[in-house]
Amino acid sequence: SINAEYGAYSSACNQSRIHMNADYEHSPLTSPSASSTQIPQPPDQTASPSTSQSQLTWKIKIGYSIGELSLYISSLIFSFYYNTFLLEVAEISTFQAGNILLVAKIWDAVCDIVVGKLTDLTRSRWGKRRVWLLFGGIPFGISYFLLWQVPPFLKDNSTLLVVYYVFSLLFYSTSATCVVVPYLALLPDLTSKYDERTLLTMWRFAFGLISGVISTFVHSKIINALQDDSDGEADSTLGYAVSAVVFGVVIGLAPYFTFFLTEEKPSEDEISDASHSKLKRLGIAIKEFLIELKQIFTLRPFILVMLVYAFCWFAINFVQNNLLFYTKYVLKNQDHFAYMILIVQVSTVLSLVIWWKVSSYIGKKNTFLVGALYWALVALPVLVLDRAPVPIYYIYSFFCGFGVGVGFLIPWSMLPDVVDYDESLHKARREGMFFSCFVFLQKMGTAVSLAISNYVLGLAGYVAPPSDNKDLYVEQTDTVIWALKFLVGAVPSVILLMSLIPMYFYPIDRKMHQEILLSLGRPEPSGEKSPLLDSK
Secondary structure: OHHHHHHHHHHHHHHHHHHHHOOOOOOOOOOOOOEEEEEEEEOOHOOOOOOOOOOOOHHHHHHOOOOOOHHHHHHHHHHHHHHHHHHHHHOOOOHHHHHHHHHHHHHHHHHHHHHHHHOOOOOOOOOOHHHHHHHHHHHHHHHHHHHOOOOHHOOOHHHHHHEEEEEEEEHHHHHHHHHHHHHOOOOOHHOOOOOOOHHHHHHHHHHHHHHHHHHHHHHHHHHHHOOOOOOOEEOOOOHHHHHHHHHHHHHHHHHHHHHHOOOOOOHHHHHHOOOOOOHHHHHHHHHHHHHHHHHHHHOEEEHHHHHHHHHHHHHHHHHHHHHHHHHHOOOOOHHHHHHHHHHHHHHHHHHHHHHHHHHHHHHHHHHHHHHHHHHEEEEHHHHOOOOOOOHHHHHHHHHHHHHHHHHHHHHHHHHHHHHHHHHHHHHOHHHOHHHHHHHHHHHHHHHHHHHHHHHHOOOOOOOOOOOOOOOOOOOOOOOHHHHHHHHHHHHHHHHHHHHHHHHHHOOOOHHHHHHHHHHHHOOOOOOOHHHHHHHH
């Protein structure tokens, strides 16, 4: 029951109030005549930057958001194109491609959690998180480049080619983890405010989605422009390789903007641990690691928000992984793909502002319930979209983007609140471990949905176009067509409806978060308005 956990930090809240009574003439939480939504403020905190003033400068917003380019460009192009690359460029079978992805995710199950813990233990002149960005950006870019190569000396040996993609994917997954986990775990250190975290998450995804609009469009144009059919056979190998160089550079450099434009605030546990030797800290970490995992995975709010995010990401990835095949074999016009993606990304960016504004009035939980239900319903017309005229494709894509936005914004803005909740119970901040779990879910959603999609298409009888087919097109059976319709429409819709269940039971709202901060000795200012309202 959530009541036991809630009682624990409520008790801490009460102790905090007792110690603060000397500093307050009237406590809004104990005075019957006071508003229950106001949090007591010590006199010396009225002008504190961490309370009454915004903690987010333009430098922080822009610097942190640019780092999202590494995460978003790599994951978006991977989700939309990697399946097609393996099946129709590298010419790997559907079952081999599915197995490659599952092997990589077994490694991720260990790597993500370990890296998250290591970032919590890291002590350096640049902080716990930013130092990982400093040394991880370049390997991330290189690993992305290797992911999209078809080595000529391996192309005739399918076994060695599969081994190459297993190891290149392991390298990519590891280097991505070493950048993405500390980057995401940096957010709670940049602001402690309930609504500002939503604001910063909106900025992050806005930068990511805009970069996604550009990268997916440019990626498709590079492939089409460099497709070699001089000998009567269509070959996209060069196009994928050149695109990998272009975006590999962007992915490798983006973390350095976050490194130089943001600054970590040392936490109390970091200061107290500074006197410990490295060996002693390692011993403590090994001893407590399993205990911390148990604490995290029995924390009810975290389990709930993790389930919500998992459902959202699986739904997104079933669409992303199969949309290219859907436009190619169901709509029978692959030329629409790049423009449909462009429209979805633009509408998703616009929706972030709308969902953020809605959440500032009705809260994060209610915003998600409304948005996810809308998204689930709007996914269903995919089943009959092939009967509609072409303009309907683009109108439909625009409305789909509004649903996608809520799945990005709300779960990620809730996670820092869960970190605070955990700190109030266990007196330790573990952003690295929490955010690494989300990164693992993100990569797991991509890989498992790809694997399931490949298995389903293989069982349905999907036939990859032979390399001597200039148009790279083969007429698919009705079974494959319906499989693609369900993978892009019905399956995501059902998954999104499932996400409503854990969100309904999620307990942390604005009032509860204020009480959590009070128990930690970091109360928000009395009567604080949302950042949106403050900007008016």
